[in-house]
Amino acid sequence: MTTQAPSQSVLTPTVGRVAKRALFWVAVAAFAILIAIVALATAGSTAGGAPLDPESAAPGGSMAVAEVLRQQGVDVVVASSLVEARNAVAGVDDTTVLLYDPDGYLDDDQLREAATLARSVVVVDANFTQLQAIAPNIAQAGDADTELTAGCDVPAAARAGSVSGEAVGYRVIDDSVGTATCFGSGDDVFSLVQVNRDGVELTVLGLTAALTNERVIDSGNAALALNLLGAKSTLVWYIPTLADVPDAGPATLGELTPPWVTPVLLLLALTFVAAAVWRGRRFGPLVIENLPVIVRSSETMLGRARLYERSSSRLRALDALRMGAIQRLAVLCGQPRSASVDEVVSAVAGVTGAQRHVIRDLLVDTIPGTDADLVTLSDALLVLERDVAVAVRP
Amino acid sequence: MAVSGRFVALVVFGVAPIVLIGQPWALLAWLLLVAALATLDLLLAGSPRAVRLSRELPARVRLGESVASILLIANPGRRRVRGMVRDGWSPSAVAEPGRAPLDIPAGEQRTITTTLTPFRRGERRAAHVTIRSFGPLGLTARQATMIAPGTITVLPPFNSRKHLPSRLARLRELDGATSVMVRGQGTEFDSLRDYVRGDDVRSIDWRATARRATASGPGLVVRTWRPERDRRVVIVIDSGRTSAARIDNEPRIDTAFESALLLAALASSAGDRVDMVIYDRRVRARVQGATGAELLSRMVSSMAPVDPELIEMDWTAVPALVRSITSNHALVVLATTIDAPGTSRGLLAVLPQLTRKHMVVVASVTDPTVLDATQQRSNRDDVYRAAAAERALLDQSRVAAAVRQLGAEVVTAAPQDLPPALADAYIALKAAGRL
Numbered sequence: 107m108t109t110q111a112p113s114q115s116v117l118t119p120t121v122g123r124v125a126k127r128a129l130f131w132v133a134v135a136a137f138a139i140l141i142a143i144v145a146l147a148t149a150g151s152t153a154g155g156a157p158l159d160p161e162s163a164a165p166g167g168s169m170a171v172a173e174v175l176r177q178q179g180v181d182v183v184v185a186s187s188l189v190e191a192r193n194a195v196a197g198v199d200d201t202t203v204l205l206y207d208p209d210g211y212l213d214d215d216q217l218r219e220a221a222t223l224a225r226s227v228v229v230v231d232a233n234f235t236q237l238q239a240i241a242p243n244i245a246q247a248g249d250a251d252t253e254l255t256a257g258c259d260v261p262a263a264a265r266a267g268s269v270s271g272e273a274v275g276y277r278v279i280d281d282s283v284g285t286a287t288c289f290g291s292g293d294d295v296f297s298l299v300q301v302n303r304d305g306v307e308l309t310v311l312g313l314t315a316a317l318t319n320e321r322v323i324d325s326g327n328a329a330l331a332l333n334l335l336g337a338k339s340t341l342v343w344y345i346p347t348l349a350d351v352p353d354a355g356p357a358t359l360g361e362l363t364p365p366w367v368t369p370v371l372l373l374l375a376l377t378f379v380a381a382a383v384w385r386g387r388r389f390g391p392l393v394i395e396n397l398p399v400i401v402r403s404s405e406t407m408l409g410r411a412r413l414y415e416r417s418s419s420r421l422r423a424l425d426a427l428r429m430g431a432i433q434r435l436a437v438l439c440g441q442p443r444s445a446s447v448d449e450v451v452s453a454v455a456g457v458t459g460a461q462r463h464v465i466r467d468l469l470v471d472t473i474p475g476t477d478a479d480l481v482t483l484s485d486a487l488l489v490l491e492r493d494v495a496v497a498v499r500p
Numbered sequence: 501m502a503v504s505g506r507f508v509a510l511v512v513f514g515v516a517p518i519v520l521i522g523q524p525w526a527l528l529a530w531l532l533l534v535a536a537l538a539t540l541d542l543l544l545a546g547s548p549r550a551v552r553l554s555r556e557l558p559a560r561v562r563l564g565e566s567v568a569s570i571l572l573i574a575n576p577g578r579r580r581v582r583g584m585v586r587d588g589w590s591p592s593a594v595a596e597p598g599r600a601p602l603d604i605p606a607g608e609q610r611t612i613t614t615t616l617t618p619f620r621r622g623e624r625r626a627a628h629v630t631i632r633s634f635g636p637l638g639l640t641a642r643q644a645t646m647i648a649p650g651t652i653t654v655l656p657p658f659n660s661r662k663h664l665p666s667r668l669a670r671l672r673e674l675d676g677a678t679s680v681m682v683r684g685q686g687t688e689f690d691s692l693r694d695y696v697r698g699d700d701v702r703s704i705d706w707r708a709t710a711r712r713a714t715a716s717g718p719g720l721v722v723r724t725w726r727p728e729r730d731r732r733v734v735i736v737i738d739s740g741r742t743s744a745a746r747i748d749n750e751p752r753i754d755t756a757f758e759s760a761l762l763l764a765a766l767a768s769s770a771g772d773r774v775d776m777v778i779y780d781r782r783v784r785a786r787v788q789g790a791t792g793a794e795l796l797s798r799m800v801s802s803m804a805p806v807d808p809e810l811i812e813m814d815w816t817a818v819p820a821l822v823r824s825i826t827s828n829h830a831l832v833v834l835a836t837t838i839d840a841p842g843t844s845r846g847l848l849a850v851l852p853q854l855t856r857k858h859m860v861v862v863a864s865v866t867d868p869t870v871l872d873a874t875q876q877r878s879n880r881d882d883v884y885r886a887a888a889a890e891r892a893l894l895d896q897s898r899v900a901a902a903v904r905q906l907g908a909e910v911v912t913a914a915p916q917d918l919p920p921a922l923a924d925a926y927i928a929l930k931a932a933g934r935l
Contacts, residue, residue, distance in 0.1 A: 116549050117628055117645040369518050369527035376531070377512040380503060387502040389599060390630025390645045395590040398620070398807055403745035403752070403867050406840075411888035415881065423887030430874060430890035433897075477880050484883045488875075 117391070158206050158230065158317055160184055160343045165320035171331045172343065178332070181340045187349040188216055194342045195223045202338040206230040211346040214239040220346075221308060226338055228309045230317065231274065237310070243280035244299050244310055250275035251291040253325075254313075258288035260300055262333035266326030271315025273297040289313065309334065420474040424483055428469055431487045435469075438494050454490070457497045465490070501542065502632055507639040510534055541635030546579035548631035548644040551604070555626070555650045560801065563621050563657040569595070569650065571612040571629065575604040583632040583641055587614050593624040593652070602631065618654040621754070622805050626650035655800040656754065660762040660919035667762075667923045671770050674931055695720035729771035731935040732830035733926075734822055734858075735760045739806055740780040740813030742837040747867045748915045755865050755915045756835035757803050761796065762919040763833065763926055768795050770930065775825045778806050781814045788825060815846035819853040831935050832858045833922070837865070838899040838910070839892070848902055855907035859934055862903050863922050866896065868914045 119127070155162025160172035160182060172182050185191035195201050201224040205217075208231060212220060221227050221240040229240065237244050250273040256263040275295035278285050283303055287296035289312075297312035311334070316327035335341050414423045436445050439453035451469055455462040468490060474480040514530035556570040569589075575581045585602045589595035594617045604610045618624050629648040634641040692708050699722050708721040737743075737760060743753040764774045768791060776799055778785040785802035787795070813836065822832055832854055838844050847862070854860045873889035876882045900910045909929075913921040929935055 115647050117647055118549075118643065120549075364522065365524060366519050366522045366526070369524050370515055373511070373514050373518060373527055373530070377508060380508045380511045384503050384505055384508050387643075389584070389586045389632065389643075390588055390628060393588045393590045393625075393627045395592060395625075398751070399744050399810060401745045403747045404869050404873075407867075407870055407873065407888045407892050408885065410891065411881075411885040414887060415884045423884055426887040426890040426894065427883075429894055481877070481880055481883050484877045484886065488877060 156345065157208065158314065159345065163319065165318065167319050168317050168322075168343075170319045170322050171317055171328075171335065174328075174332060175336050175341060178336055179339075180336045183340065183342045185342055185344040186347045188212070188220060188344075188346070189349075191220065191223060191342050191344040194340075198340050199225075200338045201340040201342060202226040202228065202335055203342045203344055204228045204230065204335060205344050205346075207236065207346045209346070210235065211348065211350045212236075213352075216346075216350060220344065222304070222306055224338075224342070225305065226307045226309070228311055228334060230311050231314045232310050237276075241299075241301055241308060241310060243278060243283055243285070244276050244301070245279050247275040247277040247295040249273070250289070250295055250297045250312060254289035254291060254297055256288050256326075257290055258286055258298075260286050260288050260298065262330055262337070263288035263298055265333050266330035268325050269297075269313055269316050269327050269330055270325045271313065271318075271321040271327065273315065274312035276310055276312055418477075420477065420480045424474055424480055427484055427487055431491055432469060434491060435494055438491075438498050440498075454494055458490070458493050502641045502643050503538070504634065504638055504641065506637075507534075507538060510537070510639065537637060538640045541637040541639040542642065543635070544579070544637075545583075545633045545635035545640070545642045546575065546581035546604075546606075547577050548581060548583075548633040548642055549646075550577040551575050551581060551631060551646075553629055553646055553648045555648065557616075557650055557652055560653040560655055560804075561616070561618065562655050563618065566615050566617045567652070569614045569616050569626070569652070571614065571648075572609060573602065573604060573612060573629075573631075574609040575606060578606050580605050581631070581633045583634045585612055585632075586630045587612065587626060588628045588630065588645075589614070589616065589626045589650075590624055592620040593618045593626070595626075602633075616652065618652070621654050621656055621803075622807065624652050624654055653801065653804050655804050656757045656761065658758065658761045658796075658800065660758045661765065663762060663920040663923060664765055667766050667920070667927060668769060670927050671766065671930075674927070691724050692721050693724060695722045731772045732826045732828060733763070733767045733772050733774045733833065734825050734830050735763065735774065735776040735833045735835065736818060736821070737776070737778045738780065738813045738834070738836035739778050739784050739808050741808065741810045742813070742839065742843060744808035744810065745837070747865055747869075750915050751808060752837060752865050753806070753808050755918055756863070759835060759863055759919040759922045760803075760833070761799060762923050764795055764799055766923050766926060768792060772831075772935070776802075777821060777825070778803070779813070779818065779821060780809045781811055781817075783821070784809075813846065815850045819850055822854065822858065829935075830858050831926070831929065832860045833863060834860065834908075835863045838862060838896060838903060838912070839864075840895045841899055841902075844899045844902075848899075848906065851903065851906040851908055859929065860908035861911060861922070861925055861929075862908050863911045863918060865915055865918055866912045 155164040155167045157166040158168045160168050161184065163169045176182050183194040185194050191203065195203065203220065203224045203226070205220050205227060210233070214235075217236055217239040221229065229236065232240070234246055237246065252272060253268065253270050254273065255268040256266060258264065269289060273289070275291050275297050276299045277294050277296070278287060278299060283301055286300040287298070289297040291297070299310045301308045301310070313330065315321045317331050322328050322331060432447060432450050435454050436443070436450045439450065439457055441450055441453055447470060451462060451466045455465045458465075468483065468486055472483060474483055511534055514527070514534070517530055518526040552574040554572045556572065558567055561567040569587070571585075571587055573585065581602065581604045583602055584599050586599040587595060595614045596617070597614070600612050600614070602610065602612070616624070626649065627647070628645050630643065630645045632641045632643045692705060695704060703722045705721050705723045709719065712719050712721055737753065737756045739753055743751065743756065745752050747755070760776055764776065767774050773791065774795055775789070776785075776787045777783055784806045787798045787802050790798045822830070834847070836847060838847070851860065870889045870892050874886050874893065877886045896912070900912065903910050909925060911918070911922050911925045
């Protein structure tokens with residue numbers, strides 16, 4: 107029994123050392139996050155944003171128009187629901203409402219209300235149902251030309267002169283109401299139709315591109331946009347959203363579940379993590395050990411057997427069996443080690459009383475043609491050995 | 501740091517207050533409570549880093565036997581260390597139990613007893629000790645691993661010692677010390693004595709009889725012999741690549757060790773001097789000039805750490821190696837493999853140099869599965885395997901014949917039978933006076 111020297115040192119690093127080692131990477135991560143924040147803040151978003159969104163700097167947005175209008179002293183109010191638009195309009199008389207509903211969130215009643223919110227309403231890119239609701243005397247007329255000239259006396263259009271960009275056209279199908287038409291593409295198709303009805307000046311504008319950041323500086327686009335939208339002291343920029351869709355139907359799953367379900371699920375997930383840490387925490391490092399090589403000695407024999415088998419070396423295999431058998435038979439018959447095959451054949455024939463040529467065929471001459479022959483001959487060899495062993499037994 | 505099952509239970513128990521309160525903030529409150537308790541527990545746990553470790557363990561153990569390894573853990577800190585300890589023995593040392601509970605009050609010392617039952621020969625090591633110290637609540641633990649090396653040498657089992665008594669009895673018969681009448685075949689002249697009835701008449705020394713002739717009668721005198729003594733036995737064990745092969749789940753080198761130990765025990769009690777060397781391309785172990793009980797003990801400790809190397813045995817250096825051990829006539833036992841003519845070429849090339857001066861015995865293990873395979877011929881696959889087995893046996897017998905032709909003896913047997921077979925060969929050579 108020997109006491110071995112306690113040359114003890116602790117392998118597990120202390121909390122301080124772990125913190126010190128992690129410090130560099132923590133600093134790297136913090137720096138990366140900082141860079142990302144700065145980059146996001148300065149570069150802004152280049153992509154995304156809804157079309158004609160007055161807060162989007164994307165090519166399809168309309169931040170440019172909105173900002174210029176603000177600089178010109180127009181109070182631009184962004185509304186994303188009819189309620190907000192109503193609130194923005196309330197109490198202010200001198201207001202323009204811009205309505206752009208490409209997704210068709212509003213139903214007919216809401217459209218009609220939106221179209222009469224103020225004295226001046228601009229409906230951009232109205233589709234068939236919207237026109238049916240707010241201006242049944244105007245119909246859609248497909249795509250218009252991309253280069254258009256005003257050709258009318260609506261002040262904003264006249265000042266713009268000409269506009270460019272993708273546009274849709276409208277056709278006036280009922281002249282009974284006073285209408286003004288501008289930017290014609292021929293064949294009575296116009297991209298700006300103004301209707302005065304019940305004291306509301308409703309402008310149906312098909313020149314969507316003229317308001318976007320991308321095209322606003324082309325030809326007279328900016329003049330049209332600023333004059334049309336900046337005529338009044340307040341502009342309510344109303345783009346309907348999901349909030350305008352009246353909610354109906356049965357209560358959702360989220361409304362039906364009690365409030366504690368989500369916290370309990372979270373807690374169970376945390377429990378799973380805790381259990382994983384509990385069972386998974388290693389009790390000290392592994393102990394390393396060199397393992398010995400394992401070489402099974404019969405592998406060469408098995409390998410040779412498979413080589414014989416794959417190459418169908420029946421004669422070679424049978425010869426090996428015969429040589430072993432002849433050696434054992436020679437010993438059984440009392441022949442010396444140096445005895446020739448013929449001597450062994452004679453001795454075996456003498457002991458068993460079989461024909462000499464039969465023994466010779468079995469021990470030397472027969473060539474196996476198939477694997478079945480090989481198995482038969484090998485069995486015959488075993489039988490012969492057994493017979494000789496029985497015959498020579500005293 | 502580690503957490504306990506109690507900690508997990510505490511976390512999951514939070515379901516009750518959260519459901520009762522029914523508000524999402526209850527989750528946060530519960531998590532804060534759990535975190536506070538866990539931190540408190542962690543702060544109150546005794547430091548596992550501060551403990552002092554020492555080991556008490558025997559230097560050696562025979563393979564297959566168990567031994568107790570004692571780990572002394574002293575707690576010099578001011579807080580109780582309570583938790584678990586794991587003694588990091590390598591897997592082949594088979595330490596039981598792997599982890600033990602621990603409870604050391606401040607300023608006291610405890611012992612942890614681990615039973616080792618190694619299943620592999622050589623040096624078995626313990627690398628480190630890991631202690632997990634729980635706080636008073638048993639929620640969280642501090643964990644630290646300390647380097648605490650320990651080494652135990654696992655000796656070859658020497659299972660073949662069970663054959664020793666019968667072989668020693670055979671030796672005594674040779675010696676004439678027992679009453680059994682075995683004619684001393686040894687060639688060493690011992691003494692003259694009076695003829696008694698039953699003595700071999702061929703051993704009558706007529707010249708001495710003539711000198712002693714008196715009037716009283718013929719007074720025949722016979723010569724007596726005793727077996728040769730003080731002969732040299734040199735055992736060379738091959739630790740090259742062929743010795744790594746396993747037969748009956750025992751590497752060839754282990755069988756060679758068993759045979760060498762039995763032969764050494766036998767020869768040293770017969771009065772011969774035994775030297776052993778384990779060699780592949782360099783001398784892996786050497787025992788020279790040891791006698792009596794010291795011989796076996798030195799042999800087993802030098803064998804213990806030797807494992808087969810995956811390199812070819814360098815036979816050309818063996819004659820010089822034998823010459824460096826003895827320049828006189830000796831019995832040289834080569835424990836190696838004679839399997840195939842190709843691999844045995846090196847051995848056959850140097851055998852004449854050895855047989856010119858020494859009595860050489862080549863001991864080799866045969867594979868009993870090969871012999872069995874020759875009789876298994878029930879289907880096509882078996883027949884091909886039997887053919888390959890016959891071919892292997894033919895190769896072996898060819899090499900054995902070549903070795904015999906070069907003047908050396910061959911001893912081959914299955915792993916269990918090789919040690920007694922080699923001992924019998926030694927006794928036969930001794931009886932024939934060929935040492």
